[in-house]
Amino acid sequence: MEVEKSVVWNNETLIIRKYDPERDEQKVLKLWQAAFNNQIPQSLWQWKYMENPYRTAIMICENADGIPVVFYGGIPFTSSCRGRQIVMIHLSDIMSHPAYRGSGLFIHTANAYFDAFGSVDDICIMYGFPGKFHFDIGAKYLQYSPLGGGAAFFKAESKTVKHFKNMISGTIALFPSSDPCFDYIWKSLSTIYPLSVVRDSAYISWRYINHPVKKYEVWCYKGLFHKQWQAFVVLQINEDNVLLNDGTASIIKVQKAVIVDMLMPNSDQIFRSFMGSVASMLIKRGISTIETWIPEGHFLCSLFSKYGFEKEAEPIGIIPTVRLFDNSLSMNWVNQNFYYNMGDGDLF
Numbered sequence: 001m002e003v004e005k006s007v008v009w010n011n012e013t014l015i016i017r018k019y020d021p022e023r024d025e026q027k028v029l030k031l032w033q034a035a036f037n038n039q040i041p042q043s044l045w046q047w048k049y050m051e052n053p054y055r056t057a058i059m060i061c062e063n064a065d066g067i068p069v070v071f072y073g074g075i076p077f078t079s080s081c082r083g084r085q086i087v088m089i090h091l092s093d094i095m096s097h098p099a100y101r102g103s104g105l106f107i108h109t110a111n112a113y114f115d116a117f118g119s120v121d122d123i124c125i126m127y128g129f130p131g132k133f134h135f136d137i138g139a140k141y142l143q144y145s146p147l148g149g150g151a152a153f154f155k156a157e158s159k160t161v162k163h164f165k166n167m168i169s170g171t172i173a174l175f176p177s178s179d180p181c182f183d184y185i186w187k188s189l190s191t192i193y194p195l196s197v198v199r200d201s202a203y204i205s206w207r208y209i210n211h212p213v214k215k216y217e218v219w220c221y222k223g224l225f226h227k228q229w230q231a232f233v234v235l236q237i238n239e240d241n242v243l244l245n246d247g248t249a250s251i252i253k254v255q256k257a258v259i260v261d262m263l264m265p266n267s268d269q270i271f272r273s274f275m276g277s278v279a280s281m282l283i284k285r286g287i288s289t290i291e292t293w294i295p296e297g298h299f300l301c302s303l304f305s306k307y308g309f310e311k312e313a314e315p316i317g318i319i320p321t322v323r324l325f326d327n328s329l330s331m332n333w334v335n336q337n338f339y340y341n342m343g344d345g346d347l348f
Helices: 021-036 042-049 105-117 132-141 158-163 181-192 201-209 268-284 299-306 331-337
Strands: 003-009 012-018 057-062 068-081 084-096 123-128 151-157 171-174 195-197 217-222 231-243 251-263 289-295 310-312 321-324
Touching: 003 105, 012 105, 021 042, 021 068, 021 084, 042 068, 057 105, 068 105, 068 123, 084 105, 105 123, 151 158, 151 299, 158 268, 158 289, 171 268, 181 201, 181 231, 181 251, 201 217, 201 231, 217 268, 231 268, 268 289, 268 299, 289 299, 299 310, 321 331
Parallel strands: 084 123, 251 289
Antiparallel strands: 003 012, 012 057, 057 068, 068 084, 068 195, 123 321, 151 289, 151 310, 171 217, 217 231, 231 251
């Protein structure tokens, strides 16, 4: 494998190069454990980087003993930009071994990554969802830029959303396996999502239905007089701790539904009918709360606000971040048009 770069630090020569799955996987899993003080299941690692329908874009820095000490990874998603097929890389699992932190090797590896993959013709954008500490490092050294107005967080009681349900509603159905309908939904709605990961059947199948660890529910909607499915949402059912307001200081666990992905037309009628039907389904299962993250200023923000959702302070401290590699794109246009949600990352 071609060596990308050599770096000398503390009298040690380290090599920055592209990742080789057969040669590096077990070593990188050990780096993960050292960097994060826990283990990642091998099945999850392979699903994420080897079993997805996309190419591989990973760089490592290895020490003189051939042990990876920095990992800079990403998934190059097939994406759509004003109807043109491009690639956007979701940067993820960026880590350094504790013994090599503060060495500058992370910055060297990141720059080698940008040189190697940012020069590929169809790779136009790299993005991620770092916290403030990691964003500040990226903004100072790696040309990271915050994306738009950040992520808007919405929360609602299921019973409130159900109240807005149309009297004559459409149909919702749970899709436990891949289906060509996701290709149809994407094609029919892609023009109103001018900068987005392509949410087609291949993506839905890999990202949600075949996830080896997490469980998701993929629900589709069609109106009463429509033969084709018109929209979808992806739910993750989680537990939340709630403090009882009864003077006992008791905490109980309740289930909540997180909308981690959705593709929806800019339609009050469809939004009300779909979300109202989803809320009714959740209430029957004893799930009282719904929450989601949407780009600030997106048309979905207006729909959530109108139909039972309250906007609250973003609770996990993410800063949606991009770096552009296509001179035809302006940050202003990207800020206004980049559609993302939690499914575009790996936090949920």
